Amino acid sequence: MAIRDTGTEQLIKDTAMRIFFAEGKFNATTQDIADAAGVARTVINYYFRSKDALFKLVFKEAMDDTKRRLDEVLLSSMPFKKKVVTFIDVFFIELNKYPYKESFMISEINSQSFVMPDDRHSAALEPFFKEIKQAMDMGEVRKMLPINFVLNLFSLIAYPLLTRPLFKHMLEIPDAKFEQLMQERKKMILELLFI
Amino acid sequence: MAIRDTGTEQLIKDTAMRIFFAEGKFNATTQDIADAAGVARTVINYYFRSKDALFKLVFKEAMDDTKRRLDEVLLSSMPFKKKVVTFIDVFFIELNKYPYKESFMISEINSQSFVMPDDRHSAALEPFFKEIKQAMDMGEVRKMLPINFVLNLFSLIAYPLLTRPLFKHMLEIPDAKFEQLMQERKKMILELLFI
DNA sequence: TATTTGTCTGACTAAAATGTCAAACAAATA
DNA sequence: TATTTGTTTGACATTTTAGTCAGACAAATA
Numbered sequence: 001m002a003i004r005d006t007g008t009e010q011l012i013k014d015t016a017m018r019i020f021f022a023e024g025k026f027n028a029t030t031q032d033i034a035d036a037a038g039v040a041r042t043v044i045n046y047y048f049r050s051k052d053a054l055f056k057l058v059f060k061e062a063m064d065d066t067k068r069r070l071d072e073v074l075l076s077s078m079p080f081k082k083k084v085v086t087f088i089d090v091f092f093i094e095l096n097k098y099p100y101k102e103s104f105m106i107s108e109i110n111s112q113s114f115v116m117p118d119d120r121h122s123a124a125l126e127p128f129f130k131e132i133k134q135a136m137d138m139g140e141v142r143k144m145l146p147i148n149f150v151l152n153l154f155s156l157i158a159y160p161l162l163t164r165p166l167f168k169h170m171l172e173i174p175d176a177k178f179e180q181l182m183q184e185r186k187k188m189i190l191e192l193l194f195i
Numbered sequence: 196m197a198i199r200d201t202g203t204e205q206l207i208k209d210t211a212m213r214i215f216f217a218e219g220k221f222n223a224t225t226q227d228i229a230d231a232a233g234v235a236r237t238v239i240n241y242y243f244r245s246k247d248a249l250f251k252l253v254f255k256e257a258m259d260d261t262k263r264r265l266d267e268v269l270l271s272s273m274p275f276k277k278k279v280v281t282f283i284d285v286f287f288i289e290l291n292k293y294p295y296k297e298s299f300m301i302s303e304i305n306s307q308s309f310v311m312p313d314d315r316h317s318a319a320l321e322p323f324f325k326e327i328k329q330a331m332d333m334g335e336v337r338k339m340l341p342i343n344f345v346l347n348l349f350s351l352i353a354y355p356l357l358t359r360p361l362f363k364h365m366l367e368i369p370d371a372k373f374e375q376l377m378q379e380r381k382k383m384i385l386e387l388l389f390i
Numbered sequence: 391t392a393t394t395t396g397t398c399t400g401a402c403t404a405a406a407a408t409g410t411c412a413a414a415c416a417a418a419t420a
Numbered sequence: 421t422a423t424t425t426g427t428t429t430g431a432c433a434t435t436t437t438a439g440t441c442a443g444a445c446a447a448a449t450a
Contacts, residue, residue, distance in 0.1 A: 004417070004426055024305050027222075029407060040429050045409060100305055107302050109360045110219045110295055116364045125365070144383050147366060147376065152387070155354035160346050162357075165304045169311050170320070171342060181342065188339050192347070192387060199396055199447070224437060235399050240439060242397095 009047045011037050016058045021098035026107060030054075059108055060117060062101060066094065067122060074124035080135045081194060088157055088186055095161045103162055125150075141194050149193070156189045204242045207232050211253045216293035221302060225249075254303055255312060257296060261289065262317060269319035275330045276389060283352055283381055290356045298357050320345075336389050344388070351384045 015037040019028045030051045034041040048054040073087045095102060108114055132146040141149065160167060160182065168178055210232040214223045225246045229236040243249035268282045290297060303309055327341040336344065355362060355377065363373055 002418090002426090006417095006427070008427080026302065026306060030409095031407075041407095042409085042411095042430080043428060046427075049409095051408065103301050103305050105361075106298050106357055107221060109358070110298050111221060114360075116360070122365065142387070144386075145376070145379065148380060148383050151355050151362070151380070152351060154358070155350040156347060159350035159354045159357075162301055162354075163304070163349070165309075165311070166300075167346070170317065181340070184340065185343060185346070188343050191339075192337070197396090197448090201397070201447095203397080225439095226437075236437095237400080237439085237441095238398060244439095246438065 008039060008043060012039065012044060012047060012054070013058055013061070016054060017062065020058065020104050021062065021101035024100035026104060063105065069094065071122055071124040074128045080131050080140065084153065084193065085190065087153070088189060091157050092182070092186070095158070099161065102158055139195060152193065156192070160185065203234060203238060207234065207239060207242060207249070208253055208256070211249060212257065215253065215299050216257065216296035219295035221299060258300065264289065266317055266319040269323045275326050275335065279348065279388065280385065282348070283384060286352050287377070287381070290353070294356065294359070297353055334390060347388065351387070355380065
């Protein structure tokens with residue numbers, strides 16, 4: 001007989017993603033996930049064999065998803081500056097839906113058992129570097145190693161959101177204020193990156 | 196009788212710090228730490244009562260240590276630009292000794308059980324903001340919210356080191372090359388922050 | 391030296407989490 | 421409808437990890 005699609009497999013993956021990336025419970029157990037999904041814990045073994053296998057799968061799919069979303073922007077035919085603006089927006093939306101995703105990824109990547117999937121080289125990066133160089137030649141952006149432009153872009157967007165709880169406390173600002181600050185940062189980042 | 200200082204308590208703390216921050220083993224067990232320190236696992240209970248208590252203590256001491264080191268720079272009487280340069284250097288040295296410390300902190304802060312210690316407000320921050328404003332008025336740095344200047348400073352330094360394994364792979368660069376890139380970033384960051 | 395007392399250890403207990411399996415259940419199909 | 425087969429469940433077993441405790445050990449000191 002063919003495989004029956006009861007939606008359970010997807011439900012478990014979605015629930016795991018929610019728990020990890022939206023709720024920030026990095027050390028969730030299989031029981032936690034099963035409870036949240038409303039299924040018996042053993043279905044996780046049925047569909048994914050082991051906890052580890054589920055975790056690895058969810059991680060890989062999350063990485064691929066992010067990559068796809070960002071590549072789509074990088075490979076589009078927008079003019080350079082508009083592309084960067086869109087890139088920032090997409091990044092912000094992603095981090096709004098899954099505030100802990102980035103942090104989770106970093107933990108995983110930095111962990112011992114982690115092995116980087118082979119296909120991590122983005123095909124979108126190479127041509128984007130060319131565009132950066134062009135923009136530099138045209139005096140649109142400050143001259144530096146194109147790699148540093150990309151690093152700066154990621155850094156300026158992601159870091160404040162990663163360390164959000166720390167900074168919110170250090171600077172004694174409430175949620176709404178922080179949100180507003182982040183919106184202002186979007187503009188500021190552009191002004192910083194472009195001349 | 197007085198407490199005998201056998202150095203074991205400190206040894207355990209140092210070992211835990213090494214395992215967490217230098218080796219990146221975030222999920223180390225008490226057995227792992229005891230083995231690495233060359234003591235029986237139960238001494239951890241003897242000195243720290245529970246695993247949780249040890250973890251909390253190590254975390255707090257690490258936070259305090261970082262804070263002290265950075266505050267020292269911020270409160271010094273150097274001229275503004277030199278202060279920022281020194282700040283960047285200190286940050287780099289710290290992240291060189293304990294590459295995973297920042298990542299560990301972020302995980303912890305983002306975790307459920309985490310409660311922020313009360314005394315997190317740095318007395319050094321207030322006067323530093325004043326200095327930033329002055330530098331802006333003097334046209335030394337780009338005009339923006341002083342808070343954004345600080346966020347940018349942290350972001351540009353820390354993020355690439357946090358995501359090091361990811362970027363190293365994505366960009367296919369070996370260790371030495373990455374190290375060199377980070378050194379170049381120091382200069383680039385200054386050029387970006389100062390006019 | 392004898393005693394006290396802080397330090398350390400190994401054996402045991404307890405708790406938490408993962409994995410296995412037989413059987414129940416339900417959807418497809420003969 | 422009867423049978424097949426994919427799905428789901430609960431009971432049980434295993435593994436992993438943390439905590440307790442009595443006693444061994446060793447440094448201080450009376």
